[in-house]
Amino acid sequence: MKPHDAVVVGGSFCGSYCARELARRGVETTVLEEHNQPGKFHKCSGLFSKTGLESLGLKHEPCVLNEIRGARFHAGRIEATVARSSTVALACDRQKLDEITASEAMTAGARFKFNSHAESVKKNGVGFKVALANGRTENSRVLVGADGCNSTVARSLEFPIIPARDFVLAWEAEFERCNAEKEFVHVILDVDEYGGFFAWAIPLDEGVRIGMATRNFKRLNAAKESLLRNPVVAAMQPSRKKREFNHLIPLACRTRTQNENCLLVGDAAGQVKATTGGGIVLGGKCAAIAAREIAESLQQGTPLAYENAWRAEVGGTLAAHALLRKAYNALPAETVPAMLAMAKTFGATTLASAFGDMDYLVKR
Numbered sequence: 534m535k536p537h538d539a540v541v542v543g544g545s546f547c548g549s550y551c552a553r554e555l556a557r558r559g560v561e562t563t564v565l566e567e568h569n570q571p572g573k574f575h576k577c578s579g580l581f582s583k584t585g586l587e588s589l590g591l592k593h594e595p596c597v598l599n600e601i602r603g604a605r606f607h608a609g610r611i612e613a614t615v616a617r618s619s620t621v622a623l624a625c626d627r628q629k630l631d632e633i634t635a636s637e638a639m640t641a642g643a644r645f646k647f648n649s650h651a652e653s654v655k656k657n658g659v660g661f662k663v664a665l666a667n668g669r670t671e672n673s674r675v676l677v678g679a680d681g682c683n684s685t686v687a688r689s690l691e692f693p694i695i696p697a698r699d700f701v702l703a704w705e706a707e708f709e710r711c712n713a714e715k716e717f718v719h720v721i722l723d724v725d726e727y728g729g730f731f732a733w734a735i736p737l738d739e740g741v742r743i744g745m746a747t748r749n750f751k752r753l754n755a756a757k758e759s760l761l762r763n764p765v766v767a768a769m770q771p772s773r774k775k776r777e778f779n780h781l782i783p784l785a786c787r788t789r790t791q792n793e794n795c796l797l798v799g800d801a802a803g804q805v806k807a808t809t810g811g812g813i814v815l816g817g818k819c820a821a822i823a824a825r826e827i828a829e830s831l832q833q834g835t836p837l838a839y840e841n842a843w844r845a846e847v848g849g850t851l852a853a854h855a856l857l858r859k860a861y862n863a864l865p866a867e868t869v870p871a872m873l874a875m876a877k878t879f880g881a882t883t884l885a886s887a888f889g890d891m892d893y894l895v896k897r
Contacts, residue, residue, distance in 0.1 A: 536657075536660050536672035536673050536674050537561055537562065537563045537671065537672065537673045537674070538555075538560045538561040538562065538673070538674055538675065538831055539555055539560050539561070539562045539563070539673055539674065539675040539676070539677060539827055539831075540562075540563050540564075540565060540661070540663060540671050540672075540673035540675075540676050540677070541555075541562060541563070541564045541565070541643075541677040541679055542565050542651045542654075542663065542676070542677065542678050542679060542680045542684075542685065542686050543564075543565070543566065543678070543679035543680035543681065543799075543801070544564045544565075544566030544568075544571035544572070544631075544635055544645060544647075544679075545571065545572055545573045545631055545679065545681075545799075546573070546627075546630065546631050546634055546799070546813055546816070546817065547679045547798045547799030547800070547801075547812070547816045547817060547819075547820045548564060548566075548677070548679030548680070548798070548799070548820075549564065549571055549631065549634040549635040549637075549638045549643075550589070550591075550634050550638070550817045550820045550821065551677055551679060551798055551820035551821070551823050551824050552564045552635075552638040552641075552643040552645075553634065553637050553638035553641050553643065553824075554820065554821045554823075554824030554825070555643065555824040555827060555828065556638060556641035556642040556643040557641045557642075557824075558824060558825070558828035559828065559832075560824070560827060560828050560831060562638075562642070562643040562644065563643070563644045563645075563646060563671060563673070564635075564638065564643055564644070564645045564646065565646055565649040565650075565651055565663065565665070565671060566645060566646070566647050566648075566649060567648070567649065567650035567651070567666075568647065568648070569647050569648055570632070570647065571631050571632060571634075571635035571645065571647075572627075572628045572631035572632055572635070573627055573628065573631055574628055575626075575627060575628050575707075575776055575778065576627075576778045576780045577627040577780070578627075578705060578733065578735060578742055578744060578810075579598075579624060579625040579626065579627040579630075579735075579742070580601070580622055580623070580624050580625075580718065580735050580811070581622065581623055581625060581811065581813050581814060582621065582622055582623075582814060582892050583600075583620050583621055583622060583623050584892075585813070585814030585892040586623055586625075586813070586814065588814070588818075589813075589814065589817045591630070591633060591634060591637065592633060592637070593623075593625070593630060593633065595629060595633065596625045596626045596627075596629035596630040596633060597623050597624070597625055598624050598625060598626055598737045598738050599623070599624040599715060599735075599736055599737045599738045600620040600622075600623060600624075600716070601620065601621060601622040601623065601624060601716060601717065601718055601735075601736075602616055602617050602618065602619060602620055602621055602622075602716045602717070603615055603616030603617060603621070603716065603717050603718075604616075604717060604718045604719070604720055605717050605718075605719050605720070606720045606722060606873060607719065607720065607721045607722065607765050608721075608722040608723070608869045608870040608872075608873040609869075609870035610870070611870045611873045611874045611877070613873050613874075613876060613877040614717070616717070622718070624735050624736070624737055624742075630813075646671075648667065649665050649666075649667065649669070649671075650665060650666040650667075651663050651664070651665060651666075651680065651685045651686070652664050652665060652666050652685065653685065653689050654676065654685065654686050654689035654690055654795075655689070656690075657672060659674065659794075660672055660673050660674045660675070660676075660794065661673050661675075661676040661794070661795060663676070674794065674831065675794045675795070675796075675827050675830070675831065675837070676794065676795040676796075677795075677796055677797075677798060677823060677827075678795065678796070678797040678798070678801045678802075679797075679798050679799050679801055679820070680801055681799075681800045681801055682695065682700070682781055682782070682783045682800045682801065682803070683781075684797060684800075684801035686795065686797065686801065687787070687797055687801055690792050690795055692787055692789060692790070692792060692797065693787050693788045693789050694787070695783050695785055695786075695787055695803050696785070698748070699783060699784050699785035699803075700748070700781055700782065700783055700784065701729055701730045701746040701747060701748050701781075701782050701784060701810065702746060702747060702748075702750045702753055702779060702780075702781055702782075703730075703744060703745070703746035703779065703780045703781075703782055703810065704744055704745060704746070704753060704756075704757050704777065704778070704779050705742055705743065705744030705745075705777065705778060705780075706742070706743055706744065706771075706774050706776065706777035707737075707740060707741070707742045707743075707774070707775045707776050707777070708740050708741050708742075708743065708771035708772060708773060708774050708775065709739065709740045709772070709773035709774075709775055710739070710740060710770075710771070710772045710773050711736070711740055711741040711769040711770060711771045711772070712768065712769050712770050713734060713736040713741045713769040714736065715736045715738070716736075717736070718733060718734065718735050718736070719733065719734040719765055719766075720732075720733055721733070721734075721745075721760070721763060721765060721766075722869050722873065723866075723869070724862075724864065724865075724866035724869055725866045726745075726747075726752075726756045726759050726760070727745050727746065727747050727756055727760075728747050728748050728749045728752075729746075729747060729748030729749070729784075729862055730745070730746035730747055730748070730810070731745070731746070732744065732745035732746075732756075732760050732763070732766075733745070734765070734766060734769060740771075740775070741769055741771055743760065743761070743766055743769075743771060745757065745760050746782060746810060753779070782800075782805065782810040783800055783803040783805055784803075784805060784807040784810065784855070784858060785803050785807065785855065786802060786803040786804060786848075786851060787802055787803050789840070790802040790804075790839070790840055790843070791837065791839045791840040793837070794830075794837055796823055796827075796837070796839045796840075798816065798819050798820045798823050799812055799816040799819070799820065800812055800816070802816075802819065804816045804819045804843075804847070804851065805851075806851070806854040806892070807851075807854045807855040807857070807858035807859075808854045808857050808858055809854075811892075814892045815847055815850065815851060815892060818843075818846070818847050819843045819847055822839065822842050822843045822846060822847070823839050823843070825842075826838055826839045826842050827839070850892070850893050
């Protein structure tokens with residue numbers, strides 16, 4: 534069987550976005566998706582920076598459910614607000630965004646094969662052989678692993694693991710009704726309840742998404758119940774739960790994301806903001822870099838230079854997010870309200886309102 538130029542394993546956002554960019558550059562691309570349609574099936578909070586989402590060049594407008602202009606941070610009895618006069622973030626239907634991205638990839642010429650779960654990957658001469666659960670195989674010159682933090686591609690080709698300490702387990706529920714103000718997300722900081730992360734409430738045009746994440750997996754249920762009793766959440770009076778999910782989020786990059794002509798993008802690579810767990814904007818940027826480097830390598834016959842390229846362009850801002858996360862996690866629980874009160878008193882929240890960026894914390 535003639536090998537494809539590129540095979541992308543995983544048809545959620547980063548895989549579909551990489552496939553779109555590959556196809557637009559003239560690379561014959563096949564996407565292997567284990568389900569019968571692309572997407573993460575709503576297993577995501579779906580809050581993205583407006584400028585970041587717009588920078589990806591997608592027709593994302595149909596998936597926008599609400600526009601956000603600020604956030605209210607809570608720690609104990611202390612509240613601080615970061616706000617702008619215009620929209621800074623978009624609450625979206627993540628599944629619809631994934632479907633839009635896959636559709637654009639197909640329009641560009643990428644071929645999707647659904648119900649194609651990758652069970653293993655092996656080197657095959659100068660390329661790769663992907664064995665599928667349905668008994669079929671796919672061969673490619675270049676392989677892209679976009680199959681999440683439990684990546685089959687990464688495991689099969691023995692990429693470095695992401696240590697267990699660098700994961701958080703998230704829970705979120707979406708409610709049809711609530712009394713939440715529509716223009717502000719709420720962030721609840723409590724080191725004891727949400728160790729290593731935080732809790733949130735994201736208003737939609739109708740309803741609200743309430744969730745939390747923690748490094749203490751054993752306390753997930755207790756933390757979830759505590760969150761629903763929290764005065765900030767209780768005041769919203771959420772009702773009629775539509776859905777809920779648990780999801781594992783990596784908060785650190787793998788130390789290596791390229792093995793010759795195999796590379797990892799998105800959650801599979803750990804290209805996720807450690808501050809918020811978001812992987813769409815920066816993960817999408819890395820997926821585009823991957824496509825650029827693959828096309829150049831195939832068309833010019835030069836070695837694939839993805840590892841150095843994405844770290845040079847995106848690595849600095851991911852490292853800045855990781856540094857902020859490390860600093861927050863090191864705070865004793867009892868100091869968090871005092872730190873928030875100090876930020877409020879000395880104007881740090883005003884500074885963040887004027888110059889803050891949800892994605893890029895260092896100069897691009």
